[in-house]
Amino acid sequence: MRRSRAVRRRPSAAAIAAACLLALTACADAARPTEEWFPETTGESAAGAGDGKPGAGQGGRTPRALPGGAGGDDGATQGGRAAAPGAYHRWGLDRPLAPPPEPPAARPVRPEPSGLPAVVDRVPTRDKVVFVTIDDGVNKDPALIDMAADLRLPFSMFLADSAVGGGTGEDYGYFAELQRLGNSVHGHTLTHPDLTSLPYAAQRRQICRQQERVADRFGVRPTLFRPPYGEYDAATLRAAASCGVRAVPLWRAEMKAGGLEYREGDRLRPGDIVLAHFRGPGQQGGRTMTDVLAELVREIQRQGYTVARLEDYM
Numbered sequence: 001m002r003r004s005r006a007v008r009r010r011p012s013a014a015a016i017a018a019a020c021l022l023a024l025t026a027c028a029d030a031a032r033p034t035e036e037w038f039p040e041t042t043g044e045s046a047a048g049a050g051d052g053k054p055g056a057g058q059g060g061r062t063p064r065a066l067p068g069g070a071g072g073d074d075g076a077t078q079g080g081r082a083a084a085p086g087a088y089h090r091w092g093l094d095r096p097l098a099p100p101p102e103p104p105a106a107r108p109v110r111p112e113p114s115g116l117p118a119v120v121d122r123v124p125t126r127d128k129v130v131f132v133t134i135d136d137g138v139n140k141d142p143a144l145i146d147m148a149a150d151l152r153l154p155f156s157m158f159l160a161d162s163a164v165g166g167g168t169g170e171d172y173g174y175f176a177e178l179q180r181l182g183n184s185v186h187g188h189t190l191t192h193p194d195l196t197s198l199p200y201a202a203q204r205r206q207i208c209r210q211q212e213r214v215a216d217r218f219g220v221r222p223t224l225f226r227p228p229y230g231e232y233d234a235a236t237l238r239a240a241a242s243c244g245v246r247a248v249p250l251w252r253a254e255m256k257a258g259g260l261e262y263r264e265g266d267r268l269r270p271g272d273i274v275l276a277h278f279r280g281p282g283q284q285g286g287r288t289m290t291d292v293l294a295e296l297v298r299e300i301q302r303q304g305y306t307v308a309r310l311e312d313y314m
């Protein structure tokens with residue numbers, strides 16, 4: 001077995017460190033044959049509007065002064081930005097996103113009694129809500145900032161340092177803009193490896209350094225973490241717990257070029273976590289981020305759901 005071989009091979013701390021470095025390099029370079037990770041090479045410029053200052057506290061509860069859009073053509077503001085009346089028309093929607101129900105008094109997803117983070121792909125709730133998560137951080141379409149403000153669409157971002165900065169890790173301003181609109185930011189490792197190929201120490205470095213980087217850049221310590229490709233093992237959970245991760249959200253449905261794909265069944269169910277990616281037109285059939293998200297919102301509405309804030313539930 002791959003993992004037990006790795007364990008037997010551990011002769012010394014120095015050797016482990018060397019192995020980690022090699023593994024990280026290999027993982028960063030290896031183009032894993034998955035649709036989850038598409039480095040952006042189309043040269044789309046970042047919005048660069050943000051300066052990395054922290055936005056509203058993402059760990060807190062949803063401020064109830066931030067209603068959703070139903071009947072919400074009232075010019076109310078979110079994150080200091082006015083929502084223009086009827087702005088949802090601009091994004092091809094025939095109605096605004098319905099306001100989510102009041103968040104539960106106690107978050108239904110809690111760490112395991114052992115202290116390890118809970119791993120969930122669907123939040124236990126009867127509310128007709130789903131959760132939108134967007135991963136990696138390669139594409140930085142400025143139009144998404146307008147859309148997020150117009151639709152008051154809450155989503156959670158899981159950023160990999162290598163994806164955000166193309167290796168420099170210094171391009172977080174765009175995501176700070178999205179955070180100011182009330183969207184939360186969490187970690188997705190430094191270089192997006194398959195964590196199950198790494199020993200504990202390397203996993204901990206990948207997970208915890210990125211959680212720290214997010215905390216530094218956004219001013220709020222992330223409590224959620226998503227492993228690349230959804231791949232994790234026992235060491236992943238121990239490593240994540242060691243740096244404050246309370247929950248590991250996976251997903252039940254994924255937004256792809258052809259539309260929403262379900263891990264089982266053919267429709268959304270209450271509490272489903274939906275995965276999308278910061279991708280450019282080159283990676284999704286010529287469609288922009290806002291094209292894809294508008295299609296996702298329309299499908300969520302068509303099935304009678306609205307979008308709630310993941311951090312209110314875990």
Ligand SMILES: [Zn+2]
Binds near residue numbers: 036135136192228
């Ligand atoms: Zn990813």
